[in-house]
Amino acid sequence: MIEFELHSPNSLAEAFSLLETYGEDARVMAGGTALVLQMKQRLAQPGHVISLRRVGGLNRIEESANGSAGLKIGALCAQQQVATSPLVKTKLPLVAETYQHVATPRIRYMASVGGGLVHGDPSQDPPPSLIALGASLTLTSASGQRVVSMEDFLIDYYETDVQPGEILTDIFIPSAPAGSGAAYLKFLPRTADDYATVAVAAVVTPGPGNVCQDVRIALGAVGTTAIHATQAEEILLGRPLTEENIRAASASVKDVVDPLDDYRGSADYKREMAEVFTRRAIQQALANAGR
Amino acid sequence: MNQSINLKVNGTNHEIEVPAQRLLVDCLRYDLGLTGTKEGCSVGVCGACTVLVNGEMSASCLTLAAAVDGAEITTIEGLAQDGRLHPVQQSFIDHGGFQCGICTPGQVMAAKALLDVNPNPTEQEIREWMMGNLCRCTGYYKILESIVKAIGPTQEARK
Ligand SMILES: Cc1cc2nc3c(=O)[nH]c(=O)nc-3n(C[C@H](O)[C@H](O)[C@H](O)COP(=O)(O)OP(=O)(O)OC[C@H]3O[C@@H](n4cnc5c(N)ncnc54)[C@H](O)[C@@H]3O)c2cc1C
Numbered sequence: 001m002i003e004f005e006l007h008s009p010n011s012l013a014e015a016f017s018l019l020e021t022y023g024e025d026a027r028v029m030a031g032g033t034a035l036v037l038q039m040k041q042r043l044a045q046p047g048h049v050i051s052l053r054r055v056g057g058l059n060r061i062e063e064s065a066n067g068s069a070g071l072k073i074g075a076l077c078a079q080q081q082v083a084t085s086p087l088v089k090t091k092l093p094l095v096a097e098t099y100q101h102v103a104t105p106r107i108r109y110m111a112s113v114g115g116g117l118v119h120g121d122p123s124q125d126p127p128p129s130l131i132a133l134g135a136s137l138t139l140t141s142a143s144g145q146r147v148v149s150m151e152d153f154l155i156d157y158y159e160t161d162v163q164p165g166e167i168l169t170d171i172f173i174p175s176a177p178a179g180s181g182a183a184y185l186k187f188l189p190r191t192a193d194d195y196a197t198v199a200v201a202a203v204v205t206p207g208p209g210n211v212c213q214d215v216r217i218a219l220g221a222v223g224t225t226a227i228h229a230t231q232a233e234e235i236l237l238g239r240p241l242t243e244e245n246i247r248a249a250s251a252s253v254k255d256v257v258d259p260l261d262d263y264r265g266s267a268d269y270k271r272e273m274a275e276v277f278t279r280r281a282i283q284q285a286l287a288n289a290g291r
Numbered sequence: 292m293n294q295s296i297n298l299k300v301n302g303t304n305h306e307i308e309v310p311a312q313r314l315l316v317d318c319l320r321y322d323l324g325l326t327g328t329k330e331g332c333s334v335g336v337c338g339a340c341t342v343l344v345n346g347e348m349s350a351s352c353l354t355l356a357a358a359v360d361g362a363e364i365t366t367i368e369g370l371a372q373d374g375r376l377h378p379v380q381q382s383f384i385d386h387g388g389f390q391c392g393i394c395t396p397g398q399v400m401a402a403k404a405l406l407d408v409n410p411n412p413t414e415q416e417i418r419e420w421m422m423g424n425l426c427r428c429t430g431y432y433k434i435l436e437s438i439v440k441a442i443g444p445t446q447e448a449r450k
Contacts, residue, residue, distance in 0.1 A: 005292055006311035006357045029358070036353045037334055039312070049311065051358045078347075104423025106348040106401065107335055192422050193336070 001040050008051045012058075012167065015050055016142040019165050022048040028167060030076055030115035033107055052076055058114075058169060061085050070174035071095075075114025075167070079126075083108060092173055094182040094203070098129040101186045104193045114168040117153065120160040120225070121195075127154060127226035128201035129184045131218035133173050140169040147172075151218075154225035177214050180205040181289025185281045187273055190264065196221040197264040198273045202281040204241070206289055212236040217249075217282070221264075222257035222274050229253050232278065241286060250279035296360040300325065301369025309356050316340045316351035319366060327367035327396045331425070338424030341397040341404075342366050348404040367396035370403065379403050379441045388437030390428035398424050402438045411442060 009015040019026055027046035029035050030053075038044035052058070058076035065072075071091055073082060082088055083099035102108055102116070102125045116126055117137065130150040137148050142165060150171075153161045162168065176182055182203040186196045199220035207213035215236045217229040235249040259270035293308045300323060307322050319325045319342070331339030333352050340351040343365040370377035379402045382388065389395040398421070405412060405420045412420070417438050426434060 001312045001314070004311055006294065006355065008358070008360070032355060032358060033335060033350070033353050036314075036355060040333070049355075051355075053358060103335075104338075105420050106338065106341060106350055106423045109347045110349055110353065192419075 002042060002045050004039070004045075004047055004049050006049050006051060008054050010054050010056075012055055012140065012169070013142075015052065015055060015167060016165065018048070018050050019167075020142065022050075023164065026050055028052060030112035031078070031110040032115075033111045034115060034119045034121075052112075052167070061087055063087070063091070064172060068174060070172055072170050072172050073113055074170050075112060077113045078109055079111045079113060079116060080105060080108035082113060091175060092133070094129050094133065094176065094184055094201070095126075095173060098125050098184045098201070101125045101184065101196075113171065117150075117171070118160050118162055118168055120154060120156075120158045122154075122157060122223060122225050123195040123199075123221040124226075125184070125186060125196065125199060125220065128199055128218040128220040129182075130171070130173065131226055131228050132182070132201040132203045132216040133176060134216065135171055135173040137171050138169050139163070139166040141165045141167070145169075151226070151228045157224040176203050177205045179207070179289065180214065181285040181287065183281045183284035183288060185277050185284065187277050194264070198222055198259075198270055198277050200274070200277045200281040202278070202285040204236075204282060204285040204289060206241055206286060210241050212239055212241050212245075215282075217253075217278060219253060219257060219274055219278065222259040222270055224258070227253075227256055229256060229278070231256060236282075241282075246279060246282050250275050250282065253278045294357050294360075296357050298356070298359070298361075299363045301364070301366060307356070311355065311357050313356045314352060315342070315344075315349070315354040315356045315359065315364070318356035319351060319364070322356075325366050325368050329393055329396055331394070331397075336423075336425070337394070337397070338401060339394050339397040341400040341424065343400065343404060346404075346407065348401060365400075367400060370399065377403060378443065379406065379438065382441035383434075383437045386437040386440050387433045388430070389434075390426075390430045394424060394426045394428075398426070398434055402441065405438070406441065414439060 025047040058074040060074045088096040135150040184201045187198045203216045205214035220226045231252045232249040257274045259267045329339040331337035335350045335353045342351045
């Protein structure tokens with residue numbers, strides 16, 4: 001393990017001033033499940049670690065007050081809190097279900113929502129579902145706030161849009177469209193606690209005549225970031241949700257994914273599975289829409 | 292640079308000097324001599340190092356001791372009360388819930404954490420909760436049975 005100095009500010013203001021003082025040499029820490037591991041492996045070597053554990057007010061889940069229906073989730077909420085929250089289960093069942101797929105209960109108790117999103121590992125579970133629901137993230141700094149969509153926030157492998165001096169403070173997840181159904185499928189051919197081999201989130205709204213009124217599809221673990229499958233959406237939007245159209249939409253994801261060969265499978269295998277799981281996710285979302 | 296921290300471990304307050312990079316598992320084992328907590332994989336996967344931090348399950352191999360300054364920690368040494376084993380401990384003994392024993396403190400802590408939040412879990416819920424505690428002897432059936440039986444005579448595991 002590397003050596004560093006630990007700071008435990010009591011407020012965001014104090015955290016911003018520490019970030020200002022130590023600049024590039026500082027890293028923010030929430031649950032520490034990713035950062036401590038990276039420091040053990042010397043992949044991260046900050047001289048100063050700023051723990052957010054004592055910063056209050058960032059661990060609430062509440063209905064949004066800004067008029068648009070949805071939930072605001074504080075960046076320091078534990079992932080287990082989101083997975084088990086009655087409010088999330090009722091208002092955004094896809095989100096509760098997705099967080100139930102993250103790692104194991106022990107890691108979910110430690111890991112925060114914000115840390116999970118800033119970490120930017122493309123195999124993580126939440127990003128596909130959050131892209132499919134159109135979530136946005138609020139980044140706060142000493143000089144103000146900015147809001148970034150989930151998909152724009154993900155830049156590259158382990159790279160996310162957090163600018164110097166910024167802290168992710170909360171995320172906003174809009175309610176799924178009326179009449180929609182949603183699904184998150186995590187393909188786990190090895191063990192139940194593994195990262196996904198391929199993951200797909202789909203939110204589909206069937207309208208009169210089974211015509212697709214709205215659809216959002218995103219994939220995880222098959223590229224350098226989670227991928228928003230807009231081509232697949234275009235194939236379905238405004239067309240009947242027939243087996244044939246669903247197959248065509250699913251096949252189109254093979255052109256946008258770019259998986260790596262690893263011990264979870266070859267790139268070719270994952271590309272095939274991306275198609276299969278996209279199809280199943282759309283079908284599952286449709287089945288859920290009937291409920 | 293050392294920091295002075297306070298940890299309430301198994302009900303006893305300790306003031307300890309630690310460097311920032313001191314992991315909770317090392318702090319417990321080397322600074323406090325509580326060697327019941329084991330270190331297995333060191334990357335948060337195996338569950339051998341499971342302790343409770345303010346009542347919640349934590350991987351002490353990924354927790355900085357100084358980051359949990361002020362917390363209440365429960366380790367395997369803190370489960371027995373007045374010389375009586377915790378029901379989960381007793382059940383592991385009665386039902387052969389271990390073989391070599393290295394994973395046992397973590398298994399027992401995880402099982403206790405489950406029963407604290409869900410006193411009457413189904414077998415499926417036990418399996419899902421315990422999937423983060425690996426047993427290289429693969430004695431999983433006996434571990435499951437020990438937890439089911441620990442639920443107590445009044446509350447049987449819901450099927
Ligand atoms: C054994 C294991 C298994 C896992 N399996 C899965 C899995 O199956 N699926 C999955 O999705 N994930 C999995 N993960 C990854 C896990 O989701 C991340 O480690 C976790 O989400 C990180 O959250 P944290 O609060 O611990 O972040 P930290 O480790 O505290 O921080 C992570 C990064 O975010 C930065 N950061 C943290 N909070 C903020 C903030 N508020 N503002 C700005 N920057 C911030 C830190 O500087 C750091 O770069 C697993 C992790 C482990 C250890």
